[in-house]
Amino acid sequence: MRKELTAKGKATRNRIIEGAAAVLREKDVSIATLDDVMARTRTSKSQLFHYFPTGKDELLLAVAHHEADQVLADQQPYLGCLDSWEAWQRWRDVVVERYEEQGEECPLGSLVLHLGRSTPGARDVVVALMRQWQESLATGIRALQTAGHLPADLDVEHRAAALLAGIQGGVAILQSTGRAEHLRAALDQGIGDLRRAAA
């Protein structure tokens, strides 16, 4: 944050964020404590408050940013060039695999929920993530259009929004029930309907 961070300081700060992220992947925010983070990152409490002066929420927000970046990064390179049906299919597989593997916990979701309205900026992290995600999907659909695989009068944003909603819901259901079939159904149905729109 501040300019006065030395290389060593930056490293420690990152270690804390990544360690905290790891902790939050194992236990819920409401259960995780600063002591957990300290143990995992081999830091002391004064370090935590040195790098995140306003306390826990500031650290949590930093972790949220970190996790949000991760979400889209995990879908690359496929999400970046959805210009053929094969690319869409590969992307679909990556998404399903990623979330099936993650399974139980959604650090970002519970993080933002926990920070909520009280912490300014928490909501913005999700808003930005959703915007970027939908943007990528829309770009992919447009790529299919220019390649002649889809009619030009398709409402791109609408379809991208619906697809994104399907993914989010599929993930949510996966996380609360443990079954990934809804995520698969949403993706397959969404892509399938897109393909049908080609004819």
Next chain:
Amino acid sequence: MRKELTAKGKATRNRIIEGAAAVLREKDVSIATLDDVMARTRTSKSQLFHYFPTGKDELLLAVAHHEADQVLADQQPYLGCLDSWEAWQRWRDVVVERYEEQGEECPLGSLVLHLGRSTPGARDVVVALMRQWQESLATGIRALQTAGHLPADLDVEHRAAALLAGIQGGVAILQSTGRAEHLRAALDQGIGDLRRAAA
């Protein structure tokens, strides 16, 4: 729970559950305390532990059950008889309106997330809710089939699962960003694709 509950006792127990539900609609689980519930329901701590001997989690689980029942109840009578395109449209409007009004908080979601794996039965509440919900949607699609509005070879469960995922995702996005457009997009796209399948 126990048979020995008097009418008065039952009333108090219900008052506690409903009061707790009201509290949880205002603040997150992790922030809400037993004192909040006590204040809202004008009960003492001994009453809370009298009706929910094992403590907070037991109360929270009861609230989760209560909220889960509410979800489907709010969508009636439309969800119960999705036998025409008009009925689907009206149901869509009810869902959008309900969640737009609820807006910010999803008591059930955060509740189950908070109880998590530690409390047996928490996950089951959501699983059961999702099953019933999807069942209702599937029944509605089948009704359209028998009425001749949809081809008989449609994969009903698959479509119902995708639609449900879209709803859940739309709601999730609505709650974390404040915008309902994804929920609307998911519903409209889902129903629209269904209609297109008719032709």
Next chain:
DNA sequence: AGTAGGCTGGACCAGCCAGTCCAGTCGAGA
């Protein structure tokens, strides 16, 4: 009327955990 047992009030306790404080170390530039 008597009584057993459900029902209620509220004081009290113990553990947890974010946040504070200060003393001390390390490292880079003058």
Next chain:
DNA sequence: TCTCGACTGGACTGGCTGGTCCAGCCTACT
């Protein structure tokens, strides 16, 4: 080498909150 400030360790605290306990009230049933 000196010095300043970033960096680190760890003891301490204060408030919050779930949970306990017991004494007394109310009510259904005999």
